[in-house]
Amino acid sequence: MREMRQAQRASRRPWILLALTLALSLGLCAIGGLAASEDANPAKVGSALFQVFFSISYAVVAIVGPAVAANGIAAEREGRTWEAVLLAGLDAPRLARGKFLAAYTTLSLYLVTLAPVGALSFLFGGVTATEVVLAFVLLFAIAALAVSFGLAVSSLLDNLRGALVGTLALATAIGPALYVFFGLVGGQLAHRQWPEVDRESPVWLPLALARADVDTTYLVGLVLVPAAVSLVGARFLYSVTVANLGGETDDRSTGLNRWMLFSTPAVLGVAVATTALATNQGDAAIFAMCGALAYGALMTLLFVREPLGPSRRVRVRWAREGASALTRALGPGLTSSARLVQLATLALVAALAATSCALVSDHPYAPVAQARVLFLAASGGAFLSFMIGLGHALRARGVAVWTTRGLVVVAALAASTAPWIVAAVACASAGGDKELLALGAPSPFYAFYMFDQVSMTQAPAWHAIGAGLGADVMWTVLGVALTAYGAGRAAARRRQAEAAEEPAEA
Amino acid sequence: MSAATQTGARPAIRVRQLGHRFGSHEALKGVSFDVAPGEIFGFIGPNGAGKTTTIRVMTTLLEPTAGRVEIEGHDVSVDPEKVRRLIGYMPDHAGVYEQVTVREYLEFFADAYDVSEGGRDYATVDAVLELTDLAKLEDKLVVSMSKGMKQRLQLGRVLLHDPKVLILDEPASDLDPRARIEMRDLLVELRSMGKTIFLSSHILTELADVCTSVAILERGSLVVAGPIAEIAERLAAARAAPEDGERAARVDAPKRTLRLKVRGDLATVAGVLAGAGFVSKVGPGPAGSVHVAFTGGEPEVEEIVRRLVLADVGVLGVEPERSELERIFLEVTRGDLQ
Numbered sequence: 094m095r096e097m098r099q100a101q102r103a104s105r106r107p108w109i110l111l112a113l114t115l116a117l118s119l120g121l122c123a124i125g126g127l128a129a130s131e132d133a134n135p136a137k138v139g140s141a142l143f144q145v146f147f148s149i150s151y152a153v154v155a156i157v158g159p160a161v162a163a164n165g166i167a168a169e170r171e172g173r174t175w176e177a178v179l180l181a182g183l184d185a186p187r188l189a190r191g192k193f194l195a196a197y198t199t200l201s202l203y204l205v206t207l208a209p210v211g212a213l214s215f216l217f218g219g220v221t222a223t224e225v226v227l228a229f230v231l232l233f234a235i236a237a238l239a240v241s242f243g244l245a246v247s248s249l250l251d252n253l254r255g256a257l258v259g260t261l262a263l264a265t266a267i268g269p270a271l272y273v274f275f276g277l278v279g280g281q282l283a284h285r286q287w288p289e290v291d292r293e294s295p296v297w298l299p300l301a302l303a304r305a306d307v308d309t310t311y312l313v314g315l316v317l318v319p320a321a322v323s324l325v326g327a328r329f330l331y332s333v334t335v336a337n338l339g340g341e342t343d344d345r346s347t348g349l350n351r352w353m354l355f356s357t358p359a360v361l362g363v364a365v366a367t368t369a370l371a372t373n374q375g376d377a378a379i380f381a382m383c384g385a386l387a388y389g390a391l392m393t394l395l396f397v398r399e400p401l402g403p404s405r406r407v408r409v410r411w412a413r414e415g416a417s418a419l420t421r422a423l424g425p426g427l428t429s430s431a432r433l434v435q436l437a438t439l440a441l442v443a444a445l446a447a448t449s450c451a452l453v454s455d456h457p458y459a460p461v462a463q464a465r466v467l468f469l470a471a472s473g474g475a476f477l478s479f480m481i482g483l484g485h486a487l488r489a490r491g492v493a494v495w496t497t498r499g500l501v502v503v504a505a506l507a508a509s510t511a512p513w514i515v516a517a518v519a520c521a522s523a524g525g526d527k528e529l530l531a532l533g534a535p536s537p538f539y540a541f542y543m544f545d546q547v548s549m550t551q552a553p554a555w556h557a558i559g560a561g562l563g564a565d566v567m568w569t570v571l572g573v574a575l576t577a578y579g580a581g582r583a584a585a586r587r588r589q590a591e592a593a594e595e596p597a598e599a
Numbered sequence: 600m601s602a603a604t605q606t607g608a609r610p611a612i613r614v615r616q617l618g619h620r621f622g623s624h625e626a627l628k629g630v631s632f633d634v635a636p637g638e639i640f641g642f643i644g645p646n647g648a649g650k651t652t653t654i655r656v657m658t659t660l661l662e663p664t665a666g667r668v669e670i671e672g673h674d675v676s677v678d679p680e681k682v683r684r685l686i687g688y689m690p691d692h693a694g695v696y697e698q699v700t701v702r703e704y705l706e707f708f709a710d711a712y713d714v715s716e717g718g719r720d721y722a723t724v725d726a727v728l729e730l731t732d733l734a735k736l737e738d739k740l741v742v743s744m745s746k747g748m749k750q751r752l753q754l755g756r757v758l759l760h761d762p763k764v765l766i767l768d769e770p771a772s773d774l775d776p777r778a779r780i781e782m783r784d785l786l787v788e789l790r791s792m793g794k795t796i797f798l799s800s801h802i803l804t805e806l807a808d809v810c811t812s813v814a815i816l817e818r819g820s821l822v823v824a825g826p827i828a829e830i831a832e833r834l835a836a837a838r839a840a841p842e843d844g845e846r847a848a849r850v851d852a853p854k855r856t857l858r859l860k861v862r863g864d865l866a867t868v869a870g871v872l873a874g875a876g877f878v879s880k881v882g883p884g885p886a887g888s889v890h891v892a893f894t895g896g897e898p899e900v901e902e903i904v905r906r907l908v909l910a911d912v913g914v915l916g917v918e919p920e921r922s923e924l925e926r927i928f929l930e931v932t933r934g935d936l937q
Contacts, residue, residue: 172694176660177756180683181711342662342676404662409677593618593665 113203117149118210139217140291146211147228147296148272150204154236155268157203159260162196162243166338167256185338189244189331196240204232220300227299234323239264241330248337285372286314313366321363325356342404346425350433353392354423357437360388365448375462378449382466385445386473389438390505393477397484397497399430402587405594428580431485435576438477446470464547468561472540475565475572480505482575489582505537512536531560539564609672611636611764611795612657618665619652625819626652629666632814632824634797636763639790641810642799643928649819650799651691654768657797658688670764687757691769691799695749697742701733704741705755712760723759731755731785747778754785765789766797771805783809807924815931822931830927835896855919855926857891857900858884862913865889871910872903 124145169175178188208229215225243260250256276295283290283297289304290297298319305311332352336345364381371377403411403425411421422429446466453462480501487497516533523529533539534557543561546554610633617630627649634640644650655661657668659679668675670682696704705724709715714723728734731751741749750770757765770786771779786796786809800806806813807827814824823830861868868889869881877899880892893899900917907914919926 172696173690173692174694174696176658176688176690177693177708177753178711179660180658180686180688181708182680182683182713183711340660340662404676406662406676406679590664594663 113153114206114210117146117153117207120145120149135217136219139214139219141219142214142217143220143225143228144294144296146214147232148276150207150211150232151235151272151276151296152268153203153207154200154232154239155271156261156264158196158200158236158239159243159246159264160257161199162192162240163247163256163260164253165192165196165244166247166334167250167253170251171253185335185343188338189248189334192244192334193240193331196243197237200236200240201233204229204236221303224299224303227302228296231296231299238323238327238330241327241334242267245330245333245337248334286310286370310370314370318363318366321359325359325363328352329356341400342406344403344407344410344425346399346430347420347423349395350423350430353433353437356388357441360385361441361444361448364445365452368449368452374453375456375458375465378453378462378466379469382442382445382449382469382473385441386469386477389434389442389473389477390480392434392438393480393484394498394501396427396430396434396481397488397501398494399427399488400425401489401583401590402426427485427488427583431481431576431579435478435481438481439474442470442474442477461547465544468543468558469540471565472537472543472561475568476505476508476537478572479508479568479575480572482572482579485579486575486582487579489579489586491586509536509538512539528556531557534560534564535567536564537568608635610634610669611638611671612640612797613669614653614657614666615668616666617653617656617663617668619649619656619661619663627656627663627666628819630816630819630821631666632821634795634812636795637790637793638811639786639796639798639809641806641813641924642797642816643801643803643806643813643924644816645801645932648816650801650816651768652819653816654688654690654766654797654799658686658766659683684760685762686764686766687760687762688766689753689757689768689770691772693753695741695752698740700738700740701744701752702728702737704752705759708756709759714760723761727755727758730758730788745778747774747781750774750778750782751785754782758789762794764795764797766799768799769801770798771800771802779805803925803928810924813924813927815928817932823927827923827927831923834927834930854879854892854894855896857893857903858916858918859889859891859903859907859914860887860916861889861907862915867910867912868907871906871912875902875906878903 124142166175169178183191211229212225214220215222242264246260246263247256250259272295276297280290280294280297281292283301284292284294287301287305290301294300298315302315305315329352332348335348339345364385368374368377368381403421407425410416411424416424422433449466450463453459453466456462483504484497484501487500488494492500512533512535516530519529519532520526530542533542539561543558546557612634614633615631617627618625619627630649630653642650642653652661656663657670657675659675659682662676671685673681673685675682696707699707702721702724705727706715706721709721709724715721725734728737731754733748733751733755736744736748741752744752750773754767754770767786771782774782783805786798790796790809798806798810810827812824812826813830815822823833825833859868865881865883868891872878872881872891875893877895878891878893880890882890882892884890891903893903904914904917
């Protein structure tokens, strides 16, 4: 409420709203005019206006939303009002929810102002009122995610300018990528599944929801999967925000670790559903496995922020509350979190590999499709194990969080590319001996080369497959060794820190 | 140690072996002191001495790497929520929400502190507005207020939940002389209401007038702590019987300067004091006063006045050029760059 009052007194807001509405109205009139001059069919003009309006609105929401939210936390920190708010007894979850509501209300005001312009497309025809309403519902949902994203980035930074620039830069990079992936590519896939949706419809979900027949595919593909993806994303952003708002010695781990426990099965479910619904299940299984491995890499970069162990404050709270072993396992601690990430990601990869193999068993090329899934799972799982071990070891040695993340990413990039450079040079020096490409086996992308080594018509190229599996064993052993080293080092440093906590005088 | 330790009463603030590291930098090294209930305790040190780190630990915003801090018997690391209800913290250069009125600002924090019966009763806000003399400005936008008034508003904010202990970091920095005086008077009034006030500053004159006890911090270590008079006595005793070479070097008998207001001219005063061996220089001071430089303490001051009175020189006023606190500070700190 306080933020609303402050915003209400800022004189520029009505002018921004007016300018935005006018610009969008004029833009739509121009597009409508152009569309009508080429094809006078009002239904086609209406459909074009619908796609254009909601695409532009998406862009506005994807950029304005994070920027509005970024202002929330960073401005408090920069203005030195943050400590007062914290000490007034407002905890991090309450603060995060308050900031979310304030920014979301502001953004909703923009969307409500745009509603009459959006309804123009319905007047022309080509889209129904239900489709327009569903598109607005989707827009409000995207707005909620955009605001959550802005808050999560803002919660990392201490100055307003940095938060605004950082949030806008990330939103400008990620927003179009998501539009291409979920809008343009998703639209093509949706058209294949539900022909009622036009082929070139980036805003396809409201059309599919309104036009497709309700069946299992509808419920899974149009309701459950989008809902799961949105919820997992929203919960992740919320957990990151809450963790960043807490003090260094507060329990900033439990929320994120709980999210991981909740999101891992959700990611598995989405991956399995995507594979099951796909027309080409072999390719879909590979695509889903890539998604699961990317999720594992994200988890790895996330857990390295963990402290060596729970602070005295957290330990005393656990003792008072009689915290269970599970609560403690999900709490702060570098080694416990590393184990959790290792367990969760490897279980996800294994479960997805097993499910995918079962799903493609009816495939005409089932053995090949299954081998490919297993190659990718083994290679990705082994390399993730190495990344987790490396992150664990670096942090246990006292390397800073962002430096550790940088080093892990650099190591991953180096391991991905360097073996291929060596293999290519060796292959070229040996007059194009392709067997030397097996030197690229340490690269996690070697799995894709292994795909070509199995087919239904030829005998497998065992030397290439053996090299790949050998590299997987190497990364796994390296990962386990680094994890063991990290655990020992973290335990020693932890003992040292706990000994220093006790005052000499009682 | 302060009065609390001597009387056996539970101190309002108890700091024991407090240490904190930022990476390889040791910001605090084994700091220990007590603050008795109802005291105005001055926390002094040059910039970078570790004052703000100590305060951030005391206010639960930072968990120390070593040692303990207790507020009214509650460990700040273990019971941060309880401690936050007991303290009112005003950071240095803290900001305020600009586009709200004074009343809206205080009502927001009254809601946050949960002292407004769910937003139905703002009697606490009314009381704080009266106490801080902001009632006339309650509908004024914060952005249009002076720094002194904003500082007053901050003080009002930290009083909303009626804390027992006030922790104020440089409360008078950036204030004009009038606002400083008003702030000082307000602190004295709060003390009379039973509040314990922990006041950090590096402006010694600001503290000398109001503090009952002080602690001096230098390079992350506590140099001295306790009531000002007691510290002065301890230092005098240390000068008389130095414990070791280093200590002896730091507590050599101090050179002091008195500012005298006398009926008579400079030459007469110089003539009268010429025979006193402890007087090193007699010179002109501001506004017709006379500066007398000497080595020693209160007995020497007494002797100077006695000689002047016996010589029939009317003494209108005697004041040290530096306050007791300033002398203590200069005596116990090295003044190295930090």
